[in-house]
Amino acid sequence: MAAPRPRSAAGTRAAILTAARTRFAADGYERTTLRAVAGDVGVDAALVVRYFGTKEALFSAAAEFELRLPDLAGVAPGDVAAALLPRFFAVWEEQGTFLALLRAAATSEAAAAAMREVFVRQVAPALAAVTPDQPARRAALVGSQVLGLAFTRYVLRAAPLAEMSRDELAAAVAPVLAHYLSGPLG
Amino acid sequence: MAAPRPRSAAGTRAAILTAARTRFAADGYERTTLRAVAGDVGVDAALVVRYFGTKEALFSAAAEFELRLPDLAGVAPGDVAAALLPRFFAVWEEQGTFLALLRAAATSEAAAAAMREVFVRQVAPALAAVTPDQPARRAALVGSQVLGLAFTRYVLRAAPLAEMSRDELAAAVAPVLAHYLSGPLG
DNA sequence: CCGCAATGTCAACGCTTGGTGACTTGGCGC
DNA sequence: GCGCCAAGTCACCAAGCGTTGACATTGCGG
Numbered sequence: 001m002a003a004p005r006p007r008s009a010a011g012t013r014a015a016i017l018t019a020a021r022t023r024f025a026a027d028g029y030e031r032t033t034l035r036a037v038a039g040d041v042g043v044d045a046a047l048v049v050r051y052f053g054t055k056e057a058l059f060s061a062a063a064e065f066e067l068r069l070p071d072l073a074g075v076a077p078g079d080v081a082a083a084l085l086p087r088f089f090a091v092w093e094e095q096g097t098f099l100a101l102l103r104a105a106a107t108s109e110a111a112a113a114a115m116r117e118v119f120v121r122q123v124a125p126a127l128a129a130v131t132p133d134q135p136a137r138r139a140a141l142v143g144s145q146v147l148g149l150a151f152t153r154y155v156l157r158a159a160p161l162a163e164m165s166r167d168e169l170a171a172a173v174a175p176v177l178a179h180y181l182s183g184p185l186g
Numbered sequence: 187m188a189a190p191r192p193r194s195a196a197g198t199r200a201a202i203l204t205a206a207r208t209r210f211a212a213d214g215y216e217r218t219t220l221r222a223v224a225g226d227v228g229v230d231a232a233l234v235v236r237y238f239g240t241k242e243a244l245f246s247a248a249a250e251f252e253l254r255l256p257d258l259a260g261v262a263p264g265d266v267a268a269a270l271l272p273r274f275f276a277v278w279e280e281q282g283t284f285l286a287l288l289r290a291a292a293t294s295e296a297a298a299a300a301m302r303e304v305f306v307r308q309v310a311p312a313l314a315a316v317t318p319d320q321p322a323r324r325a326a327l328v329g330s331q332v333l334g335l336a337f338t339r340y341v342l343r344a345a346p347l348a349e350m351s352r353d354e355l356a357a358a359v360a361p362v363l364a365h366y367l368s369g370p371l372g
Numbered sequence: 373c374c375g376c377a378a379t380g381t382c383a384a385c386g387c388t389t390g391g392t393g394a395c396t397t398g399g400c401g402c
Numbered sequence: 403g404c405g406c407c408a409a410g411t412c413a414c415c416a417a418g419c420g421t422t423g424a425c426a427t428t429g430c431g432g
Contacts, residue, residue: 012379028293030216034420044381049421106292106341107214116344140338140346141358147342148334152326155292156333158302160326171372172327176362186357198409220390230411235391 025096077182081174211282263368267360
């Protein structure tokens with residue numbers, strides 16, 4: 001009978017994680033319920049707890065934030081945007097992971113801390129390879145623009161930005177990133 | 187005994203609204219509880235309901251989004267940032283109103299809609315006075331940068347941006363806003 | 373063939389939440 | 403003085419939440 005629910009897929013744990021990611025990304029932390037996640041997988045909520053212990057632990061497990069930014073050493077500031085933006089779209093669109101973190105960070109200090117961590121450990125070092133002058137400040141400004149873009153486009157879905165193509169967006173934003181990385185800071 | 191709780195301050199309703207604004211700004215929509223708001227005022231939760239009917243209605247009442255942007259007609263794109271940034275800091279720091287909306291927008295479609303409304307009805311028209319060329323798109327880009335700044339500085343409180351002075355921040359961002367308003371879009 | 377660990381379900385818990393309705397109390401107009 | 407309305411409290415739901423522990427079922431190693 002092709003084993004409709006054959007018993008122990010072993011991938012159940014992974015399925016829960018995927019479902020959790022989707023839910024957290026769509027609804028945020030508080031509105032996401034263990035029962036809903038469990039329901040998506042076709043499983044009891046108690047099982048989710050069995051696997052992950054607690055809702056917060058599930059969130060931590062679901063939000064594994066690997067940006068995997070490319071190596072920017074030797075890249076000219078003007079070309080950084082072109083090198084980075086493909087990752088931008090991948091990170092925000094392909095998996096919901098990062099969107100979940102952004103949503104959760106709005107109300108959860110733990111999630112906000114995780115986001116700061118991503119910035120300090122992944123974004124800032126990658127950008128530091130491009131500018132020797134005030135790298136932290138420049139990276140922060142780039143980060144703020146990127147976050148604002150993501151928030152406007154993927155969370156707010158505000159009209160003009162949500163409907164621009166990737167290429168249009170990339171073209172519009174590239175000069176600004178270049179300016180933050182190499183222009184005067186004030 | 188100097189009437190410690192004299193009975194009917196008449197400003198109770200206003201006090202509830204203020205407390206609600208603070209709570210929503212600090213904790214976001216879902217983590218804010220009617221009981222907590224009531225407790226801040228020293229009042230029963232039922233009274234809050236009596237006054238505002240429902241939690242969502244309380245939120246709507248608490249989030250009266252008047253940006254009160256200055257008239258930008260005749261202002262050169264290069265001077266727009268200087269004209270706008272004082273309002274930026276006032277809106278995000280002085281009252282928690284807008285911060286509450288930003289936090290709530292991350293997980294509530296209603297709040298997101300309210301934020302889009304603010305953009306369409308207040309930000310876009312104000313900026314349209316500056317640029318005849320693709321005003322909607324330019325305004326959206328400005329908005330995304332401003333939102334990103336607010337999110338990074340006030341929600342995330344990420345190190346470099348949260349600690350920069352208003353003047354430093356203004357100086358760093360001004361050229362970018364000018365570019366979005368008058369530079370090529372790609 | 374038997375036992376056992378893994379995988380999973382079920383029912384229930386304690387708690388908090390938004391919301392309701394009956395009641396009390398104070399101040400003011402008449 | 404008296405009655406009445408606003409302002410406020412109290413006890414109480416029903417629902418939903420995360421979490422728990424006891425129980426079923428399966429596959430596998432001896």
